[in-house]
Amino acid sequence: SxxxxxxxxxxxxxxxxxxxxxxxxxxxxxxxxxxxxxxxxAQRPKACKLVQHRMLANIVAGKLQLQWSPQQIAGW
Structure with missing residues (x-):
């Protein structure tokens, strides 16, 4: 069952x-x-989300410039 x-x-x-x-x-x-x-x-390579979504990429870049860690950005 x-x-x-x-x-x-x-x-x-x-x-x-x-x-x-x-x-x-x-x-x-x-x-x-x-x-x-x-x-x-699961065909690879898949396009990266940051390539597909420029606005998201800009936000992530800004947080990196503010010294956020990748873990902090992912959690945000």
């Missing part, structure tokens, strides 16, 4: 349901097919 799988993987049952729903095809859930889908979805 989904509850058993979730418990063995230390995940919430809703996470398991979502994974199955997202990756099931006409023949059901096939781990080998899902593995390839995951690799395809």
């Amino acid at each position: 989904i509850q058993t799988i979730a418990k063995r993987l230390s995940r919430a049952p809703s996470t398991i349901c979502r994974e199955i729903r997202r990756n099931s095809g006409p023949e059901g859930y096939r781990a080998s097919r899902v593995d390839q889908l995951v690799w395809d979805r």
Whole structure:
């Protein structure tokens, strides 16, 4: 059952349901097919958020000039 799988993987049952729903095809859930889908979805290189969002980049640059640490900026 989904509850058993979730418990063995230390995940919430809703996470398991979502994974199955997202990756099931006409023949059901096939781990080998899902593995390839995951690799395809994670294609690199991805554009950096700071390249895509200039306003965010300017804010981050300003905080760096104020001597904020990367951890402080990420937490902000």
